[in-house]
Amino acid sequence: xxxxxxxxxxxxxxxxxxxxxxxxxxxxxxxxxxxxxxxxxxxxxxxxxxxxxxxxxxxxxxxxxxxxxxxxxxxxxxxxxxxxxxxxxxxxxxxxxxxxxxxxxxxxxxxxxxxxxxxxxxxxxxxxxxxxxxxxxxxxxxxxxxxxxxxxxxxxxxxxxxxxxxxxxxxxxxxxxxxxxxxxxxxxxxxxxxxxxxxxxxxxxxxxxxxxxxxxxxxxxxxxxxxxxxxxxxxxxxxxxxxxxxxxxxxxxxxxxxxxxxxxxxxxxxxxxxxxxxxxxxxxxxxxxxxxxxxxxxxxxxxxxxxxxxxxxxxxxxxxxxxxxxxxxxxxxxxxxxxxxxxxxxxxxxxxxx
Ligand code: KG4
Ligand code: ZN
Numbered sequence: 001x002x003x004x005x006x007x008x009x010x011x012x013x014x015x016x017x018x019x020x021x022x023x024x025x026x027x028x029x030x031x032x033x034x035x036x037x038x039x040x041x042x043x044x045x046x047x048x049x050x051x052x053x054x055x056x057x058x059x060x061x062x063x064x065x066x067x068x069x070x071x072x073x074x075x076x077x078x079x080x081x082x083x084x085x086x087x088x089x090x091x092x093x094x095x096x097x098x099x100x101x102x103x104x105x106x107x108x109x110x111x112x113x114x115x116x117x118x119x120x121x122x123x124x125x126x127x128x129x130x131x132x133x134x135x136x137x138x139x140x141x142x143x144x145x146x147x148x149x150x151x152x153x154x155x156x157x158x159x160x161x162x163x164x165x166x167x168x169x170x171x172x173x174x175x176x177x178x179x180x181x182x183x184x185x186x187x188x189x190x191x192x193x194x195x196x197x198x199x200x201x202x203x204x205x206x207x208x209x210x211x212x213x214x215x216x217x218x219x220x221x222x223x224x225x226x227x228x229x230x231x232x233x234x235x236x237x238x239x240x241x242x243x244x245x246x247x248x249x250x251x252x253x254x255x256x257x258x259x260x261x262x263x264x265x266x267x268x269x270x271x272x273x274x275x276x277x278x279x280x281x282x283x284x285x286x287x288x289x290x291x292x293x294x295x296x297x298x299x300x301x302x303x304x305x306x307x308x309x310x311x312x313x314x315x316x317x318x319x320x321x322x323x324x325x326x327x328x329x330x331x332x333x334x335x336x337x338x339x340x341x342x343x344x345x346x347x348x349x350x351x352x353x354x
Contacts, residue, residue, distance in 0.1 A: 003021070006074045011088060011112045019067035019074075025316045029315075033048060072103070075326065076100075080315075084340075089340035107331060108325050116317060138157045144279055148174070197246065
């Protein structure tokens, strides 16, 4: 018998619904709000909430239709309850609660970051992994790099996490978005900067690698952002933005990736993992993938990225976590009481041992 999960993620600016049978994806619907937030250069919480409210039910209907299932055939409803934007999370949590109560289904609360970490392990509807992955052995080092998070997490065993290092200020994706806004390139900044950087020279504009001298495993991106702001102001005094835009994008991208790698390498030396999983929106970046593969190759370590469609926010990854929780019977006891938790931290408790 398969476990059939209806999973919902509204943690930020994408309304995402997926249907999984065990770890296999049968429907993966994402309604992006990028066009709504574009003109503001970042996510506007109240606009995000309204768009989620409009899109959530049509996305659920479409996901069930794609999976050719009815609510009666669903084993459990799963939802991201943190971390994320409170007004956004609320819509998903309320909808999941209502559905679980109405159809008398178990309700499963999922940590968004655990979803990202497990996203490289998703399989397609035929049971084949989207990306080849070595046999799982612990410990694993997972790096979650997105618009809201920059974390190195040690996966000690299934469902048991410990944060090794994290950002002390901005997330790396946020830095991409803010630098893109300085350059008037639009939102989200990551893919645009990556595209323009292809034509630039990453060594042309010197930028700092913040925290590289620091002995710990934490990151900081506000210094790089400020350095970009001053450098841009100086360069603009001398020449037209268009004449150095590609070099600027390439140099910034390189500095942002190097800052991640410096800490990842340090963590590998300490933890000695069997493999490295890299997930979250920024893990879609091709230059990053290339540099990570090369650097981890020197440690003889396999590095696994999610399929591109599972890098950005999606609900398939939430369904995968929920499938594991379902098999351990880890359900929300009082469905009415499930509440959003915007600052939920991964590894707060061992969720599989209850
Ligand atoms: O995981 P995600 O969809 O949402 C969060 O949980 O934050 O990540 C979105 C972030 C944005 O900051 C976006 O600029 C960044 O991921 N991103 C990229 C790329 N694609 C998306 N950053 C660098 N290169 C990319 N190709
Ligand atoms: Zn995310």
